[in-house]
Amino acid sequence: MSVPFIKVEDLIFTYDDEDSIDKHYVLKNLSLEIEKGSFVCVLGHNGSGKSTFAKLLNMILSPDEGKIYIDGFDITNPDITEDDLFEIRRKVGMVFQNPDNQLVATIVEEDVAFGPENLGVEPSEIRRRVDSALETVGMSEYATHAPHRLSGGQKQRVAIAGIIAMQPECIIFDESTAMLDPQGRAEVMNTIAKLNSEQGITVIHITHNMDEAVKADRVVVINEGEIFLDGTPKEVFSNVEKLRRAGLDVPQVTELFYDLSHHGVDLPSDILCEEEGAEILSAWLKK
Amino acid sequence: MTKLKLVDVNYTYSEGTPFRKDALRNINIEIEDNCITGLIGHTGCGKSTLVQLLNGLLFPTSGEVMFDGNNIKEKGYDLKTLRHKVGLVFQYPEYQLFEDTVYDDIAFGPKNMGLPKDEIDRRIKEAALFVGLEERYFEVSPFDLSGGQKRRVAIAGIMAMDPDVLILDEPAAGLDPIGREEILGGIYSYQRKRKNAVVIVSHSMEDMARYSDKLIVMNDGEVFMQGNCREVFSETDKLLSVGLDVPQITKFMRALKSKGIDVRTDIFTVDEAKAEILSKMGGCGNA
Numbered sequence: 001m002s003v004p005f006i007k008v009e010d011l012i013f014t015y016d017d018e019d020s021i022d023k024h025y026v027l028k029n030l031s032l033e034i035e036k037g038s039f040v041c042v043l044g045h046n047g048s049g050k051s052t053f054a055k056l057l058n059m060i061l062s063p064d065e066g067k068i069y070i071d072g073f074d075i076t077n078p079d080i081t082e083d084d085l086f087e088i089r090r091k092v093g094m095v096f097q098n099p100d101n102q103l104v105a106t107i108v109e110e111d112v113a114f115g116p117e118n119l120g121v122e123p124s125e126i127r128r129r130v131d132s133a134l135e136t137v138g139m140s141e142y143a144t145h146a147p148h149r150l151s152g153g154q155k156q157r158v159a160i161a162g163i164i165a166m167q168p169e170c171i172i173f174d175e176s177t178a179m180l181d182p183q184g185r186a187e188v189m190n191t192i193a194k195l196n197s198e199q200g201i202t203v204i205h206i207t208h209n210m211d212e213a214v215k216a217d218r219v220v221v222i223n224e225g226e227i228f229l230d231g232t233p234k235e236v237f238s239n240v241e242k243l244r245r246a247g248l249d250v251p252q253v254t255e256l257f258y259d260l261s262h263h264g265v266d267l268p269s270d271i272l273c274e275e276e277g278a279e280i281l282s283a284w285l286k287k
Numbered sequence: 288m289t290k291l292k293l294v295d296v297n298y299t300y301s302e303g304t305p306f307r308k309d310a311l312r313n314i315n316i317e318i319e320d321n322c323i324t325g326l327i328g329h330t331g332c333g334k335s336t337l338v339q340l341l342n343g344l345l346f347p348t349s350g351e352v353m354f355d356g357n358n359i360k361e362k363g364y365d366l367k368t369l370r371h372k373v374g375l376v377f378q379y380p381e382y383q384l385f386e387d388t389v390y391d392d393i394a395f396g397p398k399n400m401g402l403p404k405d406e407i408d409r410r411i412k413e414a415a416l417f418v419g420l421e422e423r424y425f426e427v428s429p430f431d432l433s434g435g436q437k438r439r440v441a442i443a444g445i446m447a448m449d450p451d452v453l454i455l456d457e458p459a460a461g462l463d464p465i466g467r468e469e470i471l472g473g474i475y476s477y478q479r480k481r482k483n484a485v486v487i488v489s490h491s492m493e494d495m496a497r498y499s500d501k502l503i504v505m506n507d508g509e510v511f512m513q514g515n516c517r518e519v520f521s522e523t524d525k526l527l528s529v530g531l532d533v534p535q536i537t538k539f540m541r542a543l544k545s546k547g548i549d550v551r552t553d554i555f556t557v558d559e560a561k562a563e564i565l566s567k568m569g570g571c572g573n574a
Contacts, residue, residue: 045463046435097461151330178461179379181330181490182532208463211535249464252493252536255557256564263565274535278542285548285567 003072004033005170005202006057011066013052013225026052027063027225036169039196039203041216041233045247049225050206054174057204058092059085071169090119093163097175099155108150108158109134109143115166126165133161136199137191153184157191164195170202171195177207189215210237210251214272221246234270253277290452290484291318291341291373296350298336310336312508314350318452320484323475325499325516327489329530332505334488335378338454341486342373371400374450378457380441381434389432389440390425396448407447414443417477419469435466442470446477452484453477459494471498493534496520496555504531521553536560 011030014023026049034040044050055061056068059075068076075088096102105111112130121129134140137157147155156176163171173192177185189212196203205216213219219236221229223246229236237243237250240258244250250258257271267284271277298311311333318324318341328334339345340352343359343366352359354369374396377383386392393414397407415422418439424432429440442458458474459467471487475498478485489495495502495516502519504512506529512519519526523533523541533555540552540560550567554560 046466047433153330175461183329183530247463247465252534252557252560253539256536256539256560259557259561260564263561265568274539274542277539278546281564282543282546282548 005036005071006032006034006204007067007069008032008057009067009069011053011056011068012064013049013056013061014064025225027056030066030222030225030227032220032227032230034202034204036202037196037200039193039215039217040205041213041219042204042206042222043208043210043213043219043236043248044222044228045208048222048246050222051174053222054094054172054204054206057172058089058094060094086119090115090166091168092170092172093166093168094172094174095156095159095163095176097178099152099159099179102159102162103147103155106146107143108139108145108147111147111158112161112165115162119166129165129167130161133164134158136164136195137161138187151184152180153187156180156184156188160188160191160195164199168201170204172204172206174206175208176205177209177212185209185212208248210249213237214251221248223247233272237272238270240269257281288320289317290320290355292316292351292353292356293340293347294351294353296340296347296352298333298340298345299348300336302348310508311340311347314510316503316510316513318484318486319501320451321482322501323478323485323487323499325487325489325495325502326505327492327495327502327531328505328511329490333508334505335456337505338375338456338486338488341452341454342370342375344375371396371448372450373452373454374445374448376442376445376453376455376458378460379438381437384429384437384440387428388426389420389429392429392440393444393447396444400448410447410449411443414446415439417446418443418473435462435470438462438470439473442474449481450483452486454486454488456488457490458487459489459491467494474498490532492520492526492532492555496534506531516555517553520555523552 009031011027013027014025042050056063063076067074070088070092103111104114109130112133113126116126116129134143137160139157139161147158177188180188192203192205193215195201207213214233216233219233220227221236228246229239237254240250251272253271253274257267258269261267261269293314293316296311296314300308300310326334340347346360359369384392386395390411393411394407397410420439420443429437459470471494487499499516501515503510504519511529523537526533536557537555540550540554543550544552550563554563
């Protein structure tokens with residue numbers, strides 16, 4: 001079997017709480033493996049530890065205990081060098097929540113070039129990468145525009161292009177859709193799905209939007225610093241009660257089927273999308 | 288009673304420059320007290336421009352804004368008092384906190400209104416209760432709070448000014464399902480107690496279906512639809528035609544109908560859907 005792209009073992013992360021002697025555990029003994037090329041959604045309510053987990057994966061934060069391997073390389077090794085860190089952050093790119101906090105230049109294409117420039121890439125190669133990254137996210141026509149005049153969804157796509165230009169193997173989206181309107185959200189989600197399916201980039205998408213999680217290959221629910229549920233979207237969302245206890249919603253159609261089954265109607269509990277649900281329920285009603 | 292009235296309002300940004308943009312065209316709306324008005328539309332449809340007109344942060348390029356029957360553009364109109372009476376909570380208000388303690392931050396507005404100390408104290412406690420902020424946080428620095436708690440502080444600060452009209456721009460953006468419910472539920476019970484006018488700007492039809500009495504739907508700088516929730520939601524086709532996101536359960540009911548099941552399609556909550564489907568099942572004797 002191949003080595004997983006990301007392997008996390010017994011991860012512990014605490015914040016010191018000045019008011020108490022007890023440590024505040026954000027992550028406790030979290031272990032997880034993520035295969036290369038997969039599309040994983042990490043769900044959890046605010047404060048569940050999901051963003052901390054993301055920030056550990058490219059050493060923006062370092063764990064109190066536990067090991068993290070990226071592509072077989074132990075990034076938690078205390079002897080890690082600055083160069084190693086650079087390489088890890090190139091391999092594992094990150095797109096944050098607020099589109100206004102991550103654009104640095106005054107022109108879109110210069111912003112996308114910022115990463116590769118800092119990696120010391122040849123100018124002609126930078127040009128090529130910037131053009132191709134902007135094309136991938138569908139922002140080529142805005143190459144010479146000012147970022148502050150773009151919509152939220154467009155800004156996030158520029159931020160994603162900036163990451164792609166560094167040719168990462170994995171991109172972590174840390175609630176990158178949370179501040180966007182439905183249209184911007186759809187633009188970004190389509191871009192994410194495309195990067196995963198066409199370029200084989202491993203995607204870790206952190207969100208509390210259930211509709212987005214439905215699109216992933218795998219859903220991992222983190223609750224109180226631990227893995228609470230892990231499986232395909234269908235497997236995870238059929239646990240309606242458990243998800244509610246973790247402060248999460250399920251898609252409305254899943255909820256409806258769940259409620260109906262409690263009224264003695266014999267229906268499957270793993271329905272996620274409206275078309276599938278309508279198909280099954282209409283067949284049932286016509287019986 | 289009508290508190291705010293906009294008559295034939297137009298607003299143009301950067302008039303006379305190449306960036307000229309008509310943000311609002313021919314707006315005629317009324318904001319009434321004893322009512323929660325939901326303001327819905329895409330990013331860029333003019334919602335945020337509109338709310339800034341409501342308390343005189345911007346003035347219309349043409350047309351009138353009337354508060355309590357008085358034109359706010361009249362010479363000598365007391366704008367300071369207007370801004371005490373029409374409270375505006377911006378998007379992501381958690382970035383606007385600045386005082387040393389939570390208590391002082393909430394007190395800032397009422398203090399500037401020149402209220403006596405004991406009245407300020409009373410209002411702070413009441414506002415904190417509405418937004419679900421425990422008193423043990425009062426002496427904490429707002430910067431030590433989580434994002435969701437900071438937002439509660441910011442909202443409480445405006446509530447404590449006891450405005451006739453409280454406007455909140457995307458108060459639940461970026462929060463998880465529990466956080467959304469707590470914030471919106473808090474605003475709802477505040478409004479039901481005060482019986483004042485509340486305007487909530489939102490992208491979420493699902494949230495607005497639950498919490499608002501009246502809806503104003505904006506599209507491309509114009510008022511596209513307005514009326515009570517039922518009236519607006521009964522025209523799903525019209526909403527979908529301008530790309531507004533309707534709840535999944537509504538799409539599901541439409542899909543069910545298209546498969547030949549005779550069900551209502553003006554349904555926006557899971558409970559309503561359940562009742563409707565169970566009634567159909569009762570009809571065929573299966574349930």
